[in-house]
Amino acid sequence: MMKRLLLGLALLVAGGALAFGGGRMLYRAKASEHWPVVKGAVLSSSVETLRSRRSVSFRPHVRYSYTVGAEHYTAETIAFAAVDTGNPQEANEYVRRFPAGAPVELHYSPGEPSIACIECGLAGMADYAVTAAGVVMMWFAASGLLSVSRSGLRARRRQRTQAPGGTAPPRETHG
Template sequence: MNSRHNRMTNVGRKLVMFLGFLFIFVGYILAYEKGLPLLDRAKASKTWPTVEGVVLESRVESHRSSNSSSSTYSPHVVYRYQVEGKDFEGETVWFGNDVSTSDRTMSEETIRKYPVKQNITVYYDPADHAIAVLEPGVFKTTYFFYLFGWLFLGLGILMASSVLFRSLLRLFRGGAEMQTPAESAG
């Protein structure tokens, strides 16, 4: 029974370690591959050049998962603008507006600001004219992926380090117990 318990304990440790590293990996991707570039782009957008554009589509999108009865909402705005004689279409109202929330009113307020056929000011990235935004700067939702990524990173680090710490503690305790009989014999 003791060997079965030890085997189950080892499997448990390996599982927690695996999940810890998986959380670290996912957290890194969310925070540093998605979140941080989004924050950098949002900050930079305040100094981007502008052109006139026009709203092509404007609606609230509803999202319902298959295992839930509740819905989340996000604004869907499509606009056209032209830079150096070339036409572009954009869908970004602000960096982070692709985050769905259960608050429909926020999406409805956004849609009211951008009705179809309305002329608008578009801020575009001078390095990549296909990247544009209607409301430059950083907003609360801009931080979503960065903070969510750090939540995963923190949990992963906590899980992995707890297993490593316990293993090191057992190693040192086992090493101290093994030294004691040898010291008393000498």
């Protein structure tokens, strides 16, 4: 029973982390549309090639700087949605749109100005999928933990109601 309890708790925590991470990205994507706007400058722009055993994908990498108040910041977030693609032309399109040295208009979080984005309001399917997977994991973990807890309580009740000789004590009947 302890193994099941620990597994359920681990799944609950993992699901919570997924739901929180995906939900935070969805929230930031939507909220960023209404963040304050400031002008900045692109510091560098390139395409990164990501290789795995089964595929190759391309990630546009845009680094930019901006000033809020007296503080100077640099950031690399294009959008809160994933911008990785299997098409090098799509990744290169970002590089062409945001060349090094070009001015850029960006949105920054009023509560945490170090968080910024160039293309705000975009949320990807991956963010929705991660959030949904986290919620589903939490639901299964919570229902499993509830089931383990109930069966443990039933087992303890049975142990308490059994007499030392192995038989249940007689029940009182009211007539």
